[in-house]
Amino acid sequence: MEYFIDSASIEEIKEADSLGVLDGVTTNPSLIAKSGRPFNEVAKEICRWVKGPVSLEVIGTTATEMLREAKELRKYGDNVVVKIPMMSEGLKAVKILAAEGIPTNVTLIFQPVQALLAAKAGATYVSPFIGRIDDLGQDGLAMVADIIQIFGQYSFKTKVLAASIRHPIHVLECAKMGVDVVTLPVKIVHQLTRHPLTDSGLKTFLDDWKKVKA
Ligand code: E4P
Numbered sequence: 001m002e003y004f005i006d007s008a009s010i011e012e013i014k015e016a017d018s019l020g021v022l023d024g025v026t027t028n029p030s031l032i033a034k035s036g037r038p039f040n041e042v043a044k045e046i047c048r049w050v051k052g053p054v055s056l057e058v059i060g061t062t063a064t065e066m067l068r069e070a071k072e073l074r075k076y077g078d079n080v081v082v083k084i085p086m087m088s089e090g091l092k093a094v095k096i097l098a099a100e101g102i103p104t105n106v107t108l109i110f111q112p113v114q115a116l117l118a119a120k121a122g123a124t125y126v127s128p129f130i131g132r133i134d135d136l137g138q139d140g141l142a143m144v145a146d147i148i149q150i151f152g153q154y155s156f157k158t159k160v161l162a163a164s165i166r167h168p169i170h171v172l173e174c175a176k177m178g179v180d181v182v183t184l185p186v187k188i189v190h191q192l193t194r195h196p197l198t199d200s201g202l203k204t205f206l207d208d209w210k211k212v213k214a
Pocket residue numbers: 006026027028107127129131132163164165183
């Protein structure tokens with residue numbers, strides 16, 4: 001399973017890299033706004049720093065606008081994946097970009113048939129949002145399991161990029177299902193390193209070490 005970092009903060013991206021978990025980056029307009037910096041600056045910096053795929057999202061809502069933006073976004077680097085919202089106009093853009101060999105990430109997937117359509121249009125990645133489904137009192141992981149099953153049955157090359165990850169159990173269940181990529185806030189990466197028995201075990205080792213004669 002690959003680990004992408006879901007962030008527009010270069011500090012967080014560097015932090016994840018120092019922990020050995022930086023296969024790529026996903027951003028979205030909300031994360032860019034949270035960075036408090038101009039999009040151009042942020043995109044340039046991330047694409048210069050990250051070797052793996054970097055998803056940058058279009059803002060347009062027609063295929064024509066999305067295709068125009070895709071060309072601009074790809075100027076930031078060959079590793080740019082054009083992130084496109086799940087909608088009919090988005091699928092039109094994905095189909096054209098796929099024919100041109102430009103990678104896409106279809107975002108805001110909330111049901112398996114949306115993922116199926118995106119894959120059929122030629123998306124490189126589909127991004128089902130697990131946490132936001134859970135927030136509705138529904139089962140985000142079940143949606144991902146359905147997508148994995150469908151893609152396996154029809155041998156789609158499209159990768160499943162699990163998004164809106166809120167806690168380590170989401171990561172565990174994605175790994176068990178064979179999800180291709182999880183995109184994580186760096187906070188979750190730190191949570192994945194922890195266990196109370198690891199902390200208490202280390203404390204015991206260090207306390208006992210003090211008793212060892214020099
Ligand atoms: C993925 O590409 C999205 O940027 C992200 O995972 C959304 O997560 P959220 O639901 O925590 O905003």
